[in-house]
Amino acid sequence: MIKMNIRKSLLAATGEIELHLDLEVMKGEFITLYGPSGAGKTSALRLLSGLMRPDSGLIEVNGRPWYSGKKNIFLAPQKRKIGFVFQDYALFPNLTIRKNLEFAQGRNKNPHTIQELIALTELENLQDRLPEDLSGGQKQRAALARALVQRPDILLLDEPLSALDSSMRVKLQDHLRTLHERFELTTILVSHDIGEIHKLSDKVVTLDHGTITGSGKPLDIFSHHKLSGKFQFTGKILDIQKQEVIYVVSILVNQEIVRVIAHENEVQEIQAGDQVLVAAKAFNPLIMKLPDTDKV
Amino acid sequence: MNWGPIILTFKLALVTTLMLFIIGIPLAYWLAFGRSRLKPVVETLVSMPLVLPPTVLGFYFLIAFSPNQAFGNWLDEWFGIRLVFSFSGLVLASMIYSLPFMVHPISSGLAGSQPSIREAAYLMGYSKRQTLFKVLLPNIRPALLTAIVLSFAHTIGEFGVVLMIGGNIPDKTKVASIAIYDEVEAMNYAGANTYSLILFLTTFTILLMVYLINGGYLKRFWK
Numbered sequence: 001m002i003k004m005n006i007r008k009s010l011l012a013a014t015g016e017i018e019l020h021l022d023l024e025v026m027k028g029e030f031i032t033l034y035g036p037s038g039a040g041k042t043s044a045l046r047l048l049s050g051l052m053r054p055d056s057g058l059i060e061v062n063g064r065p066w067y068s069g070k071k072n073i074f075l076a077p078q079k080r081k082i083g084f085v086f087q088d089y090a091l092f093p094n095l096t097i098r099k100n101l102e103f104a105q106g107r108n109k110n111p112h113t114i115q116e117l118i119a120l121t122e123l124e125n126l127q128d129r130l131p132e133d134l135s136g137g138q139k140q141r142a143a144l145a146r147a148l149v150q151r152p153d154i155l156l157l158d159e160p161l162s163a164l165d166s167s168m169r170v171k172l173q174d175h176l177r178t179l180h181e182r183f184e185l186t187t188i189l190v191s192h193d194i195g196e197i198h199k200l201s202d203k204v205v206t207l208d209h210g211t212i213t214g215s216g217k218p219l220d221i222f223s224h225h226k227l228s229g230k231f232q233f234t235g236k237i238l239d240i241q242k243q244e245v246i247y248v249v250s251i252l253v254n255q256e257i258v259r260v261i262a263h264e265n266e267v268q269e270i271q272a273g274d275q276v277l278v279a280a281k282a283f284n285p286l287i288m289k290l291p292d293t294d295k296v
Numbered sequence: 297m298n299w300g301p302i303i304l305t306f307k308l309a310l311v312t313t314l315m316l317f318i319i320g321i322p323l324a325y326w327l328a329f330g331r332s333r334l335k336p337v338v339e340t341l342v343s344m345p346l347v348l349p350p351t352v353l354g355f356y357f358l359i360a361f362s363p364n365q366a367f368g369n370w371l372d373e374w375f376g377i378r379l380v381f382s383f384s385g386l387v388l389a390s391m392i393y394s395l396p397f398m399v400h401p402i403s404s405g406l407a408g409s410q411p412s413i414r415e416a417a418y419l420m421g422y423s424k425r426q427t428l429f430k431v432l433l434p435n436i437r438p439a440l441l442t443a444i445v446l447s448f449a450h451t452i453g454e455f456g457v458v459l460m461i462g463g464n465i466p467d468k469t470k471v472a473s474i475a476i477y478d479e480v481e482a483m484n485y486a487g488a489n490t491y492s493l494i495l496f497l498t499t500f501t502i503l504l505m506v507y508l509i510n511g512g513y514l515k516r517f518w519k
Contacts, residue, residue: 041491050418051419077415078418078423081421088412088414089412090412090416091413092413093435102431150421
């Protein structure tokens, strides 16, 4: 179990912020840190791993103090046995994937674990390649496998999937969940993707300007204002076209373009690039059961 | 023809480069990652030989280490070390003279390497020293090669420092660049040309090798 209550002043792009983390993570839990960039998510992982030293407070893991401002204890990152997947993967460019894994294991050689991880992350055919010859998704899998060869108790992931396309993401999310369970890990993920968070994590902690603003189950955190039953989304206007007497407005909502018909007096106030709310009123969306594909 | 000056030149360059490599790595590491307030001062000192006339360096070296001066006298009496007009003095002066050529490529190579690979190694349990030797240096091989070769080539090309503190003692301090000067003074242009041509060709070859290797031309050729 991880207990941390620490403070650290950070120099972010928006100016100096005071990061205050008061967090408890149960053994075996999968939690996600969510928040705008500059909120202190990456710093939270760096503080826990010892790559950054807190200004004050306490970090305790399984009853053992890793950091204590009062007692002046600071356990070096070398001794924390943490698996860390960096945003840029941090694979050693001069070593093949297999050698990367062997190097991470250090003196306690265990070819069995390496073999298992290579198999779990489907890297068999790539293990003798150099990182530069791998695609983003392959590098990510390699980084994940490498973070686990030492059999750490804690796995920290700093937006590892953000650079990948959506189909690759989905596949890697499955890998992540499998590995989390197989190695009985306590995992902390930094992510921006609500779908991903919902799929992977037991708990989500939201951060803003260095302060924890909420924590709970992903569904409770992200869906509270959508439970009203209203059908509304925010989007950005891409284009407004006049067709005969009406106007067709193209709006980007999430990653989809929707076309909405508007009257002349509605169009007068908006232009391309504006942020808008798209809502349907006096209108009840229909939910229809689709035919069961197995029986068709 | 007398091969003494040529051999001495290469011996000096080799010893200087080797010793510079040993002290250059920790110095470059400190310059790349250190947070001391003294850093700008040390950076300036390391770069000074780039802009200072070698004679200035030689002059102060001569003043400091001459047995007629307090410090030089102390070295001579207590340790039997005489650094002026001797090979060891030449090595020390050449090391200072070529210091930026060793330190700059290595420190910019280290500073430019991905910070995350250093941190990844720490989290795997490797100490800072192990990380330097097992992770950082193997990943900046082109910078290391550049540093070694530039220091070597630059030491071959030195003249002013050697002239000031080495004098012209055959097989001890008479390097090729001095020998050329000597031959020209004696109007022996053929002799000067031989030394010059050897230096020209060897330095050309050495530098060409670096550009071929670092530019990846050799790899492409072998593929």
